[in-house]
Amino acid sequence: MDGALAPVLLTVGALVALAWPLAGPLHRRWRRARLARQPFPHAWRTILRRRVPLLRRLPADLRLQLHALVQRFVAEVPVIGCAGQEIDDEVRVVIAAQACLLLLNRGGGFEGLREVLVYPGAFAVQHVRTGPDGVQHDERRALAGESHGRGALVLSWQDVLDGAADPSDGHNVVIHEFAHRLDQDHGPANGAPWLGPRRGYAQWSRVLGAEYAALRARVEAGVEGLIPAYGAIDAAEFYAVVSELYFERPIELRAAHPALYAQLRQAYRTDPAAWQ
Ligand SMILES: [Zn+2]
Numbered sequence: 001m002d003g004a005l006a007p008v009l010l011t012v013g014a015l016v017a018l019a020w021p022l023a024g025p026l027h028r029r030w031r032r033a034r035l036a037r038q039p040f041p042h043a044w045r046t047i048l049r050r051r052v053p054l055l056r057r058l059p060a061d062l063r064l065q066l067h068a069l070v071q072r073f074v075a076e077v078p079v080i081g082c083a084g085q086e087i088d089d090e091v092r093v094v095i096a097a098q099a100c101l102l103l104l105n106r107g108g109g110f111e112g113l114r115e116v117l118v119y120p121g122a123f124a125v126q127h128v129r130t131g132p133d134g135v136q137h138d139e140r141r142a143l144a145g146e147s148h149g150r151g152a153l154v155l156s157w158q159d160v161l162d163g164a165a166d167p168s169d170g171h172n173v174v175i176h177e178f179a180h181r182l183d184q185d186h187g188p189a190n191g192a193p194w195l196g197p198r199r200g201y202a203q204w205s206r207v208l209g210a211e212y213a214a215l216r217a218r219v220e221a222g223v224e225g226l227i228p229a230y231g232a233i234d235a236a237e238f239y240a241v242v243s244e245l246y247f248e249r250p251i252e253l254r255a256a257h258p259a260l261y262a263q264l265r266q267a268y269r270t271d272p273a274a275w276q
Pocket residue numbers: 176180236237240
């Protein structure tokens with residue numbers, strides 16, 4: 001390197017190195033501002049009307065907000081087809097719209113989400129589980145959805161469609177898996193989404209802990225109730241399962257579990273019981 005040029009090049013290099021970390025967020029902000037000026041595509045509106053009847057309940061202001069979130073999701077999150085699944089706007093928009101219900105009034109996005117993988121139907125996974133005797137068991141199960149701590153979220157397209165088709169049955173695989181994603185966005189899944197910088201988690205753990213214990217006791221006693229037995233697996237599953245009920249059967253959830261509903265309303269900053 002030329003001796004006289006070296007300091008100049010080093011200075012330029014240092015400036016580039018300093019500016020580089022800023023380039024990503026700035027570019028993203030510019031791209032989001034450009035997106036915000038684009039109208040919501042008419043074809044997407046038709047897809048949502050046909051495939052996601054839950055959205056008919058949304059008040060006009062929240063529907064507008066959801067449309068903007070869907071545009072951002074589709075622009076920023078890679079959706080990848082697996083095992084021959086074709087990816088088109090219908091797949092992207094139906095997944096995005098249900099996922100973004102969880103973001104309404106919250107701001108931000110699914111920070112740790114890297115990609116969404118979509119299979120045509122239930123997909124097989126192999127898990128290694130260590131039993132109480134210390135023996136490792138290989139488990140092969142068919143799943144409708146899965147959210148990995150590393151940032152990939154996996155969905156079965158058939159289950160996505162089935163979950164969206166009946167907006168009042170309390171089963172929605174997209175809401176379930178994206179609730180896990182919110183839970184995983186700030187550390188290992190423990191049954192709580194990000195509740196805001198000033199909000200304490202004490203009340204959340206007290207209320208959800210008591211509801212979870214009550215569900216476990218009910219399941220052990222073999223008594224049926226509104227919250228499915230699947231929620232008794234652990235705190236993370238409990239939070240994902242009650243999130244499905246919160247958006248799909250809010251009036252029944254509020255009536256049967258008012259304290260739980262109030263915690264979810266604070267976390268999600270929406271009130272689906274008032275949308276009916
Ligand atoms: Zn789950």
